[in-house]
Amino acid sequence: MRQVPLGRRAFWRYRNAMTLRTRKFFGILLTLAFLSIYALVAMAFGGVFILGKGAVAELAYYVVAGLAWLPAEMLIIRWMSNPRVS
Numbered sequence: 543m544r545q546v547p548l549g550r551r552a553f554w555r556y557r558n559a560m561t562l563r564t565r566k567f568f569g570i571l572l573t574l575a576f577l578s579i580y581a582l583v584a585m586a587f588g589g590v591f592i593l594g595k596g597a598v599a600e601l602a603y604y605v606v607a608g609l610a611w612l613p614a615e616m617l618i619i620r621w622m623s624n625p626r627v628s
Contacts, residue, residue: 562625569622573615580611 560568584607592603 565622565624569618572618576614576618577611580614584610 588600588603588607592600
């Protein structure tokens with residue numbers, strides 16, 4: 543079977559394409575880094591500004607802080623699950 547030569551533009555687009563497997567690998571690394579930093583920042587913020595303000599304020603903060611990471615993580619998961627090679 544004869545290989546069809548690619549044009550210069552198509553060759554570099556194919557060569558630099560990120561496969562789904564590579565995208566998931568980087569997505570996992572990004573998720574671990576993001577969640578580690580987010581947890582530390584949320585914990586520090588809660589400890590400095592929320593602790594001692596009452597049980598209702600603490601509960602409200604930890605509910606909001608516990609759910610606030612979801613939109614960012616959903617974007618990461620959507621990006622790494624995209625089957626399109628870009």
